[in-house]
Structure formats: structure tokens, C-alpha cells
Amino acid sequence: MLKKLALAALAFCFLAPTLGLVSIGLIANPSANATCTVNSVTVVDVPDELTVTTADGVSFTLNKQQLTHAATIITVGSQIDGIDRDATKIALMAALTESTLRMLANTGTYPESGDYPNDGNGSDHDSLGLFQMRPQSGWGTVQELMDPEYQAKAFYGGPAGPNYPSPRGLLDIPGWQQMGLGEVAQAVEVSAYPDRYDNYEPVAEKILTTLTTGNGAGASSTATSVDSKHVAAKAKKSSEQVVFPLPEGTWVQTDDFGPRTDPITGEATTHAGIDLSAADGTQILAAADGVVTVAQFDATWGGHIVIEHQLDGETVATGYVHMWAHGIHVRVGDNVVAGQYIGDVGSSGHSTGPHLHFEVRPGGTNSEPVDPAKWLNDHDAADLPEATTGPTGCEL
Structure with missing residues (x-):
């Protein structure tokens, strides 16, 4: 569980996307009777x-x-x-x-x-x-x-x-x-x-x-014992695991979910996600197992990724926004696992500085967003402050 971090200055506004050798480097050459x-x-x-x-x-x-x-x-x-x-x-x-x-x-x-x-x-x-x-x-x-x-x-x-x-x-x-x-x-x-x-x-x-060496019965037994934890882990349905979308210690939350004043236009609007300020290039992690439904770059959103997950028998989508074009490391149709490196933090599109705009959409890619902080907290992936009110729609 990640530690709660203090809120800093507001960062940016975003709507919910409809997204989208034979050279041998051995220290000792094993073929030369070395061990x-x-x-x-x-x-x-x-x-x-x-x-x-x-x-x-x-x-x-x-x-x-x-x-x-x-x-x-x-x-x-x-x-x-x-x-x-x-x-x-x-x-x-x-x-x-x-x-x-x-x-x-x-x-x-x-x-x-x-x-x-x-x-x-x-x-x-x-x-x-x-x-x-x-x-x-x-x-x-x-x-x-x-x-x-x-x-x-x-x-x-x-x-x-x-x-x-x-x-x-x-x-x-x-x-x-x-x-x-x-x-x-x-x-x-x-x-x-x-x-x-x-x-x-x-x-x-x-x-x-x-x-x-050591490849007799004892070694075989050891291998079976070690591997069994991986088999058991896989059988546990890793698809239900949720992780925080940035590595621990790399980010500060700079804006929450709900009504706000757009930091670029000065207009009253609704923020469809949370903003997590992080250094340019910080790795972005998939929040859960799923399938990539959007991986593209456009002028408004910049680089963005959407992943659909099956959690607790229901479909939910997570969105990751503001990557540079070269910072998108997955493609539509890719299967990803929780914690997988999918992109790099950037500051493209409607953004005032390097950060991750993170969204959660129960129902799928084009559904209405909910408070990501609450969702992450409910899935034991964070300890974040939650918005006291939520958005009624998505607008700039």
C-alpha cells in the first residue's frame, strides 16, 4: 500500500477520453572446462x-x-x-x-x-x-x-x-x-x-x-518446490490484482476528481480523473490485467492508453494520459498484466507539466468515469484522499 502524499499545486484539466555472435560475454567460457x-x-x-x-x-x-x-x-x-x-x-x-x-x-x-x-x-x-x-x-x-x-x-x-x-x-x-x-x-x-x-x-x-550440476533428484525436487509458488500464484487469478499506476516514491498528487477551475482556460469544469505529478519519463504501470483498447496520440489528449479489465466479474477501464508519442509502449489488442510497464510520463496535449492523468471507467472504455482515488483505495492499491463530490459529466 502506498503512503498518502500531500496535495500540491493544481496541474491540468482533462476530460474522459473516448479513447483511444556470436560474441560470447562469459566471464568464464563454459565450453572451456571452466565452472x-x-x-x-x-x-x-x-x-x-x-x-x-x-x-x-x-x-x-x-x-x-x-x-x-x-x-x-x-x-x-x-x-x-x-x-x-x-x-x-x-x-x-x-x-x-x-x-x-x-x-x-x-x-x-x-x-x-x-x-x-x-x-x-x-x-x-x-x-x-x-x-x-x-x-x-x-x-x-x-x-x-x-x-x-x-x-x-x-x-x-x-x-x-x-x-x-x-x-x-x-x-x-x-x-x-x-x-x-x-x-x-x-x-x-x-x-x-x-x-x-x-x-x-x-x-x-x-x-x-x-x-x-546438482541436477539429480534433489535439484529436481527443489525446482518443483520453487515453481509451485508461481503455479499457485497464477491459479489465484492475478486478474483481480490492482496496483498503483506509478512506482512508489515517484509521484505527488496534484489534482483530484470532480469540479474545478481549469488551470489553463480558467473556466469552471469537471476533472474526470486524478493528476499525479512525476518526472518526465517515469514508468507508467498497468493497474490490472487487461486488454489495451486505445493506444494513440492526438493534439488534445496527447499520448493516451486505455485498458479494459475484468474485475469482480465486471468490466472496468483505466485510462493513462499525457505521454509523449514515443512514450507509448503498448498497442491496441495487447494483453497486459498488473504492474506491466506500458508507457512513460510526459506532458503532451492539454497539460501544464509532466504528470499522469489517471481515470477509471466502470463499464468499459467509453463509460462515465468515477473517482480513481476511491477505486484505488477500495482495491488496496493506494491510500489517497478522495473527492467529496464527483463529476456529473465530462466537459472542458
Whole structure:
């Protein structure tokens, strides 16, 4: 639960939107008979190949190069505080899903990427490398992202991560230990296909047990015990979890819901949401699991996102307004999870400074708004002052 923060100066007015290598970066090359401790597991020799099978029954063979990239991911994780066996498995699942553990260039968007050691050429937007990270989303430069070790560090994230605090790595996802493995991978990757990652869980498990020691019955038992908390968490219907839309400690509430004087026009109007002042570029988080129904930029609203959720058996939409055009990181139709990084705080459209205008609309995208502070408080996501009266309509 976030702490109540004092009200500051008024910020802006907004209506309810109708919205809308083969370069190996190992510290010790595992194929050279070296070993490296990984959270009490040790990386050993990399085999020439490994046949694996996905959860949906598809079998294929990974070659030595792909397995060496896997060893890089494991080795990098072993040096980061907070990265356990589950976190390493999630990273492997993500890289398997995104690139099949191949270091991919993208010469169509970045011709220079072909000058770096690689395992082939990709063509997904401006994505690069093992985890298909995008320079335009702030993950790093082309040179950095063509380094497998750098990509692994970026995926794991945390305060020592090269991309901290945004885009978020695994350690930057609130409550990741209580989430399903695939959910965590999706929260980092922000993919248009969020259900793909779990398909590679048995593949990641086989890679871990093959490339590391301690893979007898004891290790298998440990893996089952650790994974069970993620399975249980997923079964708990994470769709009912609500989180605050900005990271704790990054914001100050500057306007509440209801009647007010527009700070730009000076007219009496109705404020359809709450304003949360935050530094330009602060990450915006999805308040709950849902589907993106609006992700666009226009002159009035600036960059805005709307997500529809199913909570307590009912549809409710949340709106996020004032991002810069480049600060929108989801697309219409994307499935998102609670706490997922969806955009960056900006000051576009009808705005007087960097902040998030946040709305809640029971019934869906185009329904009438209610007080977001009360809604967040009711769902144990905040401790905010609530408006004493609510709006009767939306007008400038």
C-alpha cells in the first residue's frame, strides 16, 4: 500500500477520453572446462547439441552456439543479487521465445548491426539480439544490444542494470516472485503475444539441468518446490490484482476528481480523473490485467492508453494520459498484466507539466468515469484522499 502524499499545486484539466555472435560475454567460457557458481548451481561444459521439447509437444535440437548463449544468460545471472533459479529460468524462457537463443542482427532497420557477430538476421520492428530488445524503447544502443552479456544484464535489470530504472528488467517487476513464470517474462518483454513464454518452460528447465550440476533428484525436487509458488500464484487469478499506476516514491498528487477551475482556460469544469505529478519519463504501470483498447496520440489528449479489465466479474477501464508519442509502449489488442510497464510520463496535449492523468471507467472504455482515488483505495492499491463530490459529466 502506498503512503498518502500531500496535495500540491493544481496541474491540468482533462476530460474522459473516448479513447483511444556470436560474441560470447562469459566471464568464464563454459565450453572451456571452466565452472561458475550460480546460486549454488554450477555451470559445466556445454554439449554440442541438446534435443528439447516444448509444453505443446514440439521437439527440436539446440546447437552448441545456442547453448553457449544459454550459458551466458546463466552466468550473468549468477553475479546479480536477487537472481535465483526461477529468475534464470524466466530469462531462458524469454530468450527461447524471442530468438530461439540466437543473437539476431536486424539489418533492415540497423544495417550496422550486421557488422557485429551474430547468428542470423531478424526483422521484427527494430528488435535486436537474444531478447529482441529495441533501441527505440530505450534498451540500449545497437552496439550494446549486439552483446549477449549486455542483453542478459538488461533483462535481469535491478538497480545495477544498464537500463535502470526504465525499461524495467525482471528485478524491477513488483512482486515478480508471486507471478507465473510466463507472466514475468511478458512483463519484461511487453510482447503482443503474452501467452508464448510458458510453452518454453520445459525447454528452459532441461537447459538448466543439462548445463549445471546438482541436477539429480534433489535439484529436481527443489525446482518443483520453487515453481509451485508461481503455479499457485497464477491459479489465484492475478486478474483481480490492482496496483498503483506509478512506482512508489515517484509521484505527488496534484489534482483530484470532480469540479474545478481549469488551470489553463480558467473556466469552471469537471476533472474526470486524478493528476499525479512525476518526472518526465517515469514508468507508467498497468493497474490490472487487461486488454489495451486505445493506444494513440492526438493534439488534445496527447499520448493516451486505455485498458479494459475484468474485475469482480465486471468490466472496468483505466485510462493513462499525457505521454509523449514515443512514450507509448503498448498497442491496441495487447494483453497486459498488473504492474506491466506500458508507457512513460510526459506532458503532451492539454497539460501544464509532466504528470499522469489517471481515470477509471466502470463499464468499459467509453463509460462515465468515477473517482480513481476511491477505486484505488477500495482495491488496496493506494491510500489517497478522495473527492467529496464527483463529476456529473465530462466537459472542458
